[in-house]
Amino acid sequence: MKSKIKVSVVGGSGYTGIELLRLLISHPNIIIHQITSRHDAGKLVSDVHPSLRGSISHTYVDPAEAKLKEAELVFFATPNGIAMKHVKELLENGVKVIDLAADFRIQDVSIWEKWYEMKHEATDVLKKAIYGLPEVNRAAIKDAQLVANPGCYPTAIQLALVPLIKSNLINTETIIADAKSGISGAGKKTETPLLMSESSENFRAYGLTGHRHMPEIEENLKAITGSNKIKLTFIPHLIPMVRGIHATLYVDCIKDFDPSVIFNQYYNDELFVDVLEPGSCPETKSVRGSNLCRLSFYKIPDSNRLVVLSVIDNLVKGASGQAIQNMNIMMDWPESTGIDLSAIYP
Amino acid sequence: MKSKIKVSVVGGSGYTGIELLRLLISHPNIIIHQITSRHDAGKLVSDVHPSLRGSISHTYVDPAEAKLKEAELVFFATPNGIAMKHVKELLENGVKVIDLAADFRIQDVSIWEKWYEMKHEATDVLKKAIYGLPEVNRAAIKDAQLVANPGCYPTAIQLALVPLIKSNLINTETIIADAKSGISGAGKKTETPLLMSESSENFRAYGLTGHRHMPEIEENLKAITGSNKIKLTFIPHLIPMVRGIHATLYVDCIKDFDPSVIFNQYYNDELFVDVLEPGSCPETKSVRGSNLCRLSFYKIPDSNRLVVLSVIDNLVKGASGQAIQNMNIMMDWPESTGIDLSAIYP
Amino acid sequence: MKSKIKVSVVGGSGYTGIELLRLLISHPNIIIHQITSRHDAGKLVSDVHPSLRGSISHTYVDPAEAKLKEAELVFFATPNGIAMKHVKELLENGVKVIDLAADFRIQDVSIWEKWYEMKHEATDVLKKAIYGLPEVNRAAIKDAQLVANPGCYPTAIQLALVPLIKSNLINTETIIADAKSGISGAGKKTETPLLMSESSENFRAYGLTGHRHMPEIEENLKAITGSNKIKLTFIPHLIPMVRGIHATLYVDCIKDFDPSVIFNQYYNDELFVDVLEPGSCPETKSVRGSNLCRLSFYKIPDSNRLVVLSVIDNLVKGASGQAIQNMNIMMDWPESTGIDLSAIYP
Amino acid sequence: MKSKIKVSVVGGSGYTGIELLRLLISHPNIIIHQITSRHDAGKLVSDVHPSLRGSISHTYVDPAEAKLKEAELVFFATPNGIAMKHVKELLENGVKVIDLAADFRIQDVSIWEKWYEMKHEATDVLKKAIYGLPEVNRAAIKDAQLVANPGCYPTAIQLALVPLIKSNLINTETIIADAKSGISGAGKKTETPLLMSESSENFRAYGLTGHRHMPEIEENLKAITGSNKIKLTFIPHLIPMVRGIHATLYVDCIKDFDPSVIFNQYYNDELFVDVLEPGSCPETKSVRGSNLCRLSFYKIPDSNRLVVLSVIDNLVKGASGQAIQNMNIMMDWPESTGIDLSAIYP
Secondary structure (H helix, E strand, O other), X not given: OOOOEXXXXXXXXXXXXXXXXXXXXXXXXXXXXXXXXXXXXXXXXXXXXXXXXXXXXXXXXXXHHOOXXXXXXXXXXXXXXXXXXXXXXXXXXXXXXXXOOOOOOOOOHHHHHHHHOOOOOOHHHHOOOEEOOHHHHHHHHHOOOEEEOOOHHHHHHHHHHHHHHHOOOEOOOOEEEEEEEEXXXXXXXXXXHHEHXXXXXXXXXOOOOOOOHHHHHHHXXXXXXXXXXXXEEEEEEEEOOOOOEEEEEEEEEOOOOOHHHHHHHHOOOOOOEEEOOOOXXXXXXXXXXXXXXXXXXXXXXXOOEEEEEEEEOOOHHHHHHHHHHHHHHHOOOOOOOOOOOOOOOO | OOOOEEEEEEOOOOHHHHHHHHHHHOOOOEEEEXXXXXXXXXXXXXXXXXXXXXXXXXXXXXXXXOOHXXXXXXXXXXXXXXXXXXXXXXXXXXXXXXXXXXXXXXXXXXXXXXXXXXXXXXXXXXOOOEEOOHHHHHHHHHOOOEEEOOOHHHHHHHHHXXXXXXXXXXXXXXXXXXXXXXXHHHOOOOOHHHEHHHHOOOOEEOOOOOOOHHHHHHHHHHHHHOOOOOOEEEEEEEEOOXXXXXXXXXXXXXXXXXXXXXXXXXXXXXOOEEEOOOOOOOOHHHHOOXXXXXXXXXXXXXXOEEEEEEEEOOOHHHHHHHHHHHHHHHOOOOOOOOOOOOOOOO | OOOOEEEEEEOOXXXXXXXXXXXXXXXXXXXXXXXXXXXXXXXXXXXXXXXXOOOOOOXXXXXXXXXXXXXXXXXXXXXXXXXXXXXXXXXXXXXXXXXXXXXXXXXOHHHHHHHHOOOOOOHHHHOOOEEOOXXXXXXXXXXXXXXXXXXXXXXHHHHHHHXXXXXXXXXXXXXXXXXXXXXXXXXXXXXXXXXXXXXXXXXXXXXOOOOOHHHHHHHHHHHHHOOOXXXXXXXXXXXXXOXXXXXXXXXXXXXXXXXXXXXXXXXXXXXXXXXXXXXXXXXXXXXXXXXXEEEXXXXXXXXXXXXXXXXXXXXXXXXXXXXXXXXXXXXXXXXOOOOOOOOOOO | OOOXXXXXXXXXXXXXXXXXXXXXXXXXXXXXXXXXXXXXXXXXHHHHOHHHOOOOOOEOEOHHHOOHHHOOEEEEOOOOOOHHHHHHHHHHOOOEEEEOOOOOOOOOHXXXXXXXXXXXXXXHHHOOOEEOOHHHHHHHHHOOOEEEOOOHHHHXXXXXXXXXXXXXXXXXXXXXXXXXXXXXXXXXXOOHHHEHHHHOXXXXXXXXXXXXXXXXXXXXXXXXXXXXXXXXXXXXXXXXOOOOEEEEEEEEEOOOOOHHHHHHHHOXXXXXXXXXXXXXXXXXXXXXXXXXXXXXXXXXXXOOEEXXXXXXXXXXXXXXXXXXXXXXXXXXXXXXXXXXXXXXXX
């Protein structure tokens, strides 16, 4: 019998952190070694997250005292800009890393620095980072030491677009992504617009003039096509609910094709992408708590326009579930180990 | 001192009905004469709508026994297909009519019958109906005997598009309206998807293959332009909240222009359209309970694409508030009489 | 024609502040003179509260530069501890004051200082303060220069209890108030538990070991009875919604009586208390946006226990609406001036 | 290696049904044999419940054609009054039964018939039914052929009361249970008050004059004490959310004792009851999706009154999770098999 491996979690007090812990707790192949938190060091994890009482007995470790090298794999569920300070040393010690933040999602350093408004401190290891969208990059992830876990919007949007773009079926310069996210996507920040009194019974766009997930999507779609001809209009909106992303994509077809065939072929062997009947409407609640992306589409009659709908749980397939999926691939375990969860409904 | 006029409400038990009553109760120029309801005839209105206890003492009248001709103006807040049976007789008796349902929104009978799946029974009076979007049709509404109150989506979407289309600034055949509505837009129907357990913490598109508000929008935009070249991709979504519509419009500009100038000029004298700064994001909650439409827009850099955002309260500017605005215009009263309400926030 | 009076609002950027402004804007007898805000001084009120765009043109004044004495009446919608620094000077200049915070709600200084954890700086003017629950104290409010506007819970709870206590019908030492409030009651504070991600789809008690509204209720009930024998078990809970308080009261009857008679007699002439049929269940949504308290009750069979249910909108009858009701009484205007609003439903 | 047993589910289309399926799908010791539905016979389960797409391949079987006797254990997730028609035959064929409805929860037939307004058709097998609250009845459940799975409120309330009542520490005739439930507790019924437009942003009591869970609680507490001296004031309320029950219990102590000792002793070995620190406030969200009950309590100073707070997920510990816990006990499997789930947060 194969023994379990040790994994550690850096930054376990936010929403992706707690979701990662929920999933790791029931993962059969790992032992959680250490969980760090600058803010909550010394406290019981279950005191900070009462939902985990009885499931976890760890105490938060101060990042300065953490023994990350003792783990075989380390997850960073930290704010942007933290992982890049630690990854080099970990890689040099043979520790695998999955970063759930944005430090390694964009290879073009100047674009990254412009959008994230800080200096990138690990441009050398950045080159080794593999963008962790398994349905696109599985082979590379398998051999990766460092995986950049995709953003939530980029996951939902790219899964809707990649089969079309790879087959050269759409105009890649007129894509529209009208995306909507539950409020947990904004994290556990104490900001006025995230208060229940403000965001409940309310709907609005945000980041109209630019969102960091746009360059991430554009760069990775360019990498897939090998062309620079990608242009995305990306408008994110905030839904008055906690979990879930719904992306509505509008694309112009440049060929005649049956989207049903394209999507079903591309995702035929995928465990975590579910292609619905044409014209049906996937619900965010139908994937809540699960690692699934459900997709549908509809060709507008008498037109070359195709609408694609894509839903995920932003904290699972859009963050922590996908991180575990990446770990499973990196470790050569069955890809659904520990994340073979049905959605929780209603 | 001018005396008050009598108005009656046919079908006062749904959500547009109760909202109409809320607004009529405090309107200074009218007396509510009769309120009919097939289902609740004989009951106190305030027993059916406890929120109106103390504000209204009327008893629901059976439609068969209602004396609609005694009123100077009658509102129909009925399901589709009811008003068309009664309007002719009312008009012949000099009674003005505002229909909040869809019977008179589309002049093309064959299109109407296709989308509403019934025979139109008043094609003669249909010709006299004026589409009641005051910001477009004010002069005609002033002289109208019969006003077709616009649908909620069409109101939000047309207010965002009309200034652009009237000035020939955009390609009218590639318009995309990604629209989102609170659940009260679906009415007070006891259908499974409208249950709180289903629709709360959930987001989804619906009517992907066609929604009745699309032909309404297309016909009225054609009437404005005098051209047949209008094509709209319209995808409605359901927001997990009660009140509010958010329309996100994507249009292709065919000229260079400053949208700020266009929108501000067009709406300069309008009481109920508020043009925000470019790039800002209007919130549905900022218009909740009010008759306002708030608009914003953003030109995508290095592109001819313009994004326009438009929010209304679907039950007020999208239904009952606009009906009263139309009544005020028809009666030559100050247009904001009885609907000069600030939004209720939070 | 009587001219309008000037009123000013100190601290107009929180939720009671914005609700007070919404109501004052449409009040026919007043002009809003100045609105102060330490944090937002110099900004347009409508920039801070976009829901008021078009309704108000004021700019926030720095409190240090405000000319409060120019007003005939000043509202304090400030945090606790602010009003007590300014009231003396205002009263000496003949300015009437209504404090929506807690500075003057409790006459017993030692109790106040214990619960509010600060020194009371205006114990002399405190004696002149009248507790502004019109249904109990109307005569005194009429002549008051300084009114302490009650807390939200105390309003809902006292309106349910006072008729019973005044008539010596219940054991005043075994009262239980199981109260539930929407989250706007906690104000516009950026605290983690008030985030939508935390408080949505969640229900919990809070302040189990003590809440400041308990001594307020106890003191005022003692004042009514003239006895010290008041003991309240008060457990507040947080509802995953924005507006509304529901108080469920459990009392032990010491006499045989018909609660219907008692409540209807006591509230017979009251505009803002609506007594429902025994056994019915008032809904918070039926009073949302209105100044009403709706009450119901049920006598447990074969027992001396009576259950009383009471609902209000915490920001209206529980705060700003009641403040205007108090102003109307102090100014000898019709009591419902400016607050004769139907609830907004759904 | 022990082989898996076959279980069938009668009535798998409601909310307890779908939750039961979610949990059974990942239960390692069972195979789902048949799932019946009168309404959806012939349809794929995953077409009716899209959240289960990919997790389950069953087709709903018509109840008339179901081969229930082929299963080793049958769950009834049916409306009340169905199970009692089928249980006798199943028991005679050696099939174990767990009824999630109310048919076997109350032994006193006359009381059952009064509250459920129908004739009981299986009074003989009723006597064999064991009330399936494992923390009270584990030994009897172990040997049971027929388990009556408790109601959701009764589970939350009894877990809060039983340790106190068993130790004779409280007056059992003055108990108050102020209980609050998410709306999924009302099931998937298409009734107006359950619509999102009605129940969102709303809070109200219901069933003020009587709720069927009261006699269930009273009878079972009587069975525990062996005395008739149980009297409960039980007031249920509807929370504007989907999942979760919060019970606030008010009891009068008749002895001096440390509730912390009592609760911790009683639940020391229980896997699914979590006793929190005195004075803390358990949140419903901290148990969402899990089979846990979290409890807390607070002794009111200078009084003999104790407040106990208890939260569960009404669909898990309050229904389907507890049903599986009962199955595990009946089958002599580790009690947490398949239900060892952390809560999903946020």
